[in-house]
Amino acid sequence: MSTVTKKQREIIDRPRQILRVSRDIFRKRGYLGLNMDRIAEQMGIAKGTIYQHFKxxxxxxxxxxxxxxxxxxxxxxxxxxxxxxxxxxxxxxxxxxxxxxxxxxxxxxxxxxxxxxxxxxxxxxxxxxxxxxxxxxxxxxxxxxxxxxxxxxxxxxxxxxxxxxxxxxxxxxxxxxxxxxxxxxxxxxxxxxxxxxxxxxxxxxxxxxxxxxxxxxxxxxxxxxxxxxxxxxxxxxxx
Amino acid sequence: MSTVTKKQREIIDRPRQILRVSRDIFRKRGYLGLNMDRIAEQMGIAKGTIYQHFKxxxxxxxxxxxxxxxxxxxxxxxxxxxxxxxxxxxxxxxxxxxxxxxxxxxxxxxxxxxxxxxxxxxxxxxxxxxxxxxxxxxxxxxxxxxxxxxxxxxxxxxxxxxxxxxxxxxxxxxxxxxxxxxxxxxxxxxxxxxxxxxxxxxxxxxxxxxxxxxxxxxxxxxxxxxxxxxxxxxxxxxx
DNA sequence: TGCCATTTTTGACGCTTCGTCAAAAATGGT
DNA sequence: ACCATTTTTGACGAAGCGTCAAAAATGGCA
The missing domain is CATH 1.10.357.10 (Tetracycline Repressor, domain 2)
Structure with a gap:
């Protein structure tokens, strides 16, 4: 097992993923259309997880x-x-x-x-x-x-x-x-x-x-x- | 009774009043701090009334x-x-x-x-x-x-x-x-x-x-x- | 003054979104 | 296989929006 596990890499990469998805939503729907539930849904993760990376x-x-x-x-x-x-x-x-x-x-x-x-x-x-x-x-x-x-x-x-x-x-x-x-x-x-x-x-x-x-x-x-x-x-x- | 009653004048003047109060709140609390309940409370009227003047x-x-x-x-x-x-x-x-x-x-x-x-x-x-x-x-x-x-x-x-x-x-x-x-x-x-x-x-x-x-x-x-x-x-x- | 049709106001309600947190699930070391 | 630790989950309380049926106010008239 490498010192950095697959899971760990996934976590490290998540902020970038969140931003990618968010940018997509923001481009289509603007400030008011961007919301945490939508990001979570689109990412296929729970909302709470997003708050581990962004306050x-x-x-x-x-x-x-x-x-x-x-x-x-x-x-x-x-x-x-x-x-x-x-x-x-x-x-x-x-x-x-x-x-x-x-x-x-x-x-x-x-x-x-x-x-x-x-x-x-x-x-x-x-x-x-x-x-x-x-x-x-x-x-x-x-x-x-x-x-x-x-x-x-x-x-x-x-x-x-x-x-x-x-x-x-x-x-x-x-x-x-x-x-x-x-x-x-x-x-x-x-x-x-x-x-x-x-x-x-x-x-x-x-x-x-x-x-x-x-x-x-x-x-x-x-x-x-x-x-x-x-x-x-x-x-x-x-x- | 004048053609324009006191009540009517009050209604006509209300948009201006709403904007005055709103500006006050906006100055102190910004976009996110300005909300309809707060305006209504500060004006001493019900929230619904504001929606008669602003959508x-x-x-x-x-x-x-x-x-x-x-x-x-x-x-x-x-x-x-x-x-x-x-x-x-x-x-x-x-x-x-x-x-x-x-x-x-x-x-x-x-x-x-x-x-x-x-x-x-x-x-x-x-x-x-x-x-x-x-x-x-x-x-x-x-x-x-x-x-x-x-x-x-x-x-x-x-x-x-x-x-x-x-x-x-x-x-x-x-x-x-x-x-x-x-x-x-x-x-x-x-x-x-x-x-x-x-x-x-x-x-x-x-x-x-x-x-x-x-x-x-x-x-x-x-x-x-x-x-x-x-x-x-x-x-x-x-x- | 009292009545009543019309206008205006009200605030409780349903809905959406935020951010939280206890419980559940996953992880990984032994 | 077990379990301590880490991570994820989504239900929940709080807050704000906009609505609308019910309540109150208005004003014309007898």
Whole structure:
């Protein structure tokens, strides 16, 4: 008998299984449609067993978010390796962010649920920290590129600006833009069809505002997006 | 006896009362803490009566959001009257948006709850439309300023950009930025203290990116914010 | 004022979901 | 085969939602 028995392996793997099933239900039925009895039934185990791994429903949701966040980190880590000037590499990052949203559409819905204070408050400090850590890793990668931009001379920030603040700007546009896109009837009313393209453009204009060379008028960053997609993310389905 | 009796007036006024009480509970206890029994108890009426005015809990939440949105429209309508160049008036709009978030902090929490698809799906088409209409009014006001900017020569948009798209950018930064500010431990980790100031700066940089004159390097838009606050919004408490 | 048709309010009820925990089942060491 | 320990189970109490038949309030009229 191996030191780790079959049973033990089954238990070790269960959290992952629970999250897989939960994600499936969440995708189909959303926050209100995800409930512990349904997870248990779908898993073929008793409800009580789920509570051995997650202290409540909200914790399951947070764990799903952390899981997808790991995927995003992996994508960012690939994007950062794109060969080019700092601003092109930042565009590669934008491409990664866009592909992430497209390929893991449930993540944004999870983020929205978790942004409700009374929901996140029910989760454990520990998992919350795990989420923060994952986010910080994404931010660090992006901030690194801003520093590269400064070091290579393409970007010079005013005295009172720090690299992290530029990241905040990009993050706001992406987070805000994707949120508005997904959940607002309003957009259609505005006659905007291609929201992804628009988020790209706005990120570009923001960086133009900081005077980061080459400006988007000098270099076609949409072409860079295509390049990044074929060179780095060819394993993701075409749009 | 007047044509409208005391009783009738009481009934007509009840939705407003319900929303007042609900907002109070929501502020203190959030989405999960707001429940129909609690509202009824606090109002001194039976639960069933509430259902004469709102078809369910989510509808109450949506109605609260529409109510605050009206406040925002009023603030935007005041801001647009600021005397100055188009870009300064846009700054006035930014000031209004900022003051709105500060003075109606529950609105953002409401937005977050309502951005969850399984929650908004429980509400009536009718109220959803009311929210969209209110949002469109805000957007129109801002888009009008972009057009003024173009007309007065300070701004010239590239061919493939429409005024509404600029609004989308500003809206994304504000929506995204305020969301991140409110609900993220991450920000503190990033060493960002003054989120409001940062949202202002990012909006400015975005408009700089579009080349909207005078650029933020040529005119101190933070000074404009102070001016707007004293001239137009003196009835709002100082920060 | 008293009567009664109509409107409005009430809160008990059935249903769903949450999270718990004592009892039952499974495990694995001897 | 036995049994101490670990793991699973699902019935249960609590809480909240939305409903609806019964009760109460209203207001027009004699």
């Amino acid at each position: 409540n429903k909200e914790e399951v949701i947070l764990a799903m978010a952390v899981e997808t966040l790991e995927k995003r980190i992996a994508m960012f880590e690939r994007a950062v390796l794109f060969q080019g000037c700092a601003r092109s590499r930042m565009a590669a990052m934008g491409c990664a962010a866009e592909l992430f949203v497209i390929n893991f559409p449930d993540h944004f819905e999870l983020e929205k649920v978790l942004s409700c204070s009374s929901i996140i408050e029910k989760t454990s400090e520990k998992l919350q920290t795990a989420k923060t850590v994952a986010e910080m890793r994404c931010i660090s990668l992006v901030a690194g590129l801003v520093r590269d931009g400064i070091a290579s001379g393409g970007l010079s920030l005013p005295n009172d600006f720090k690299p992290d603040q530029v990241v905040f700007g990009l993050w706001s546009i992406s987070y805000g833009g994707y949120s508005i896109m997904e959940s607002q009837e309003t957009l259609k009313q505005m006659g905007i069809e291609n929201g992804f393209r628009l988020v790209r453009d706005m990120n570009n204009k923001l960086l133009d505002g900081f005077g980061w060379k080459p400006l988007s008028s000098e270099l076609d960053y949409n072409a860079i997006f295509d390049e990044v997609r074929t060179l780095i993310f060819s394993d993701f389905p075409k749009p | 369910n809990k989510e509808e109450v939440i949506l109605a609260m959001a529409v109510e605050t949105l009206e406040k925002r429209i009023a603030m935007f309508e005041r801001a647009v009257l600021f005397q100055g160049c188009a870009r300064s008036r846009m700054a006035a709009m930014g000031c209004a948006a900022e003051l709105f978030v500060i003075n109606f902090p529950d609105h953002f929490e409401l937005e977050k709850v309502l951005s969850c698809s399984s929650i908004i799906e429980k509400t009536s088409e009718k109220l959803q439309t009311a929210k969209t209409v209110a949002e469109m009014r805000c957007i129109s006001l801002v888009a009008g300023l972009v057009r003024d900017g173009i007309a007065s020569g300070g701004l010239s948009l590239p061919n493939d950009f429409k005024p509404d798209q600029v609004v989308f950018g500003l809206w994304s930064i504000s929506y995204g930025g305020y969301s991140i500010m409110e609900s993220q431990e991450t920000l503190k980790q990033m060493g960002i203290e003054n989120g409001f100031r940062l949202v202002r700066d990012m909006n400015n940089k975005l408009l700089d990116g579009f080349g909207w004159k005078p650029l933020s390097s040529e005119l101190d838009y933070n000074a404009i914010f102070d001016e707007v606050r004293t001239l137009i919004f003196s009835d709002f408490p100082k920060p």
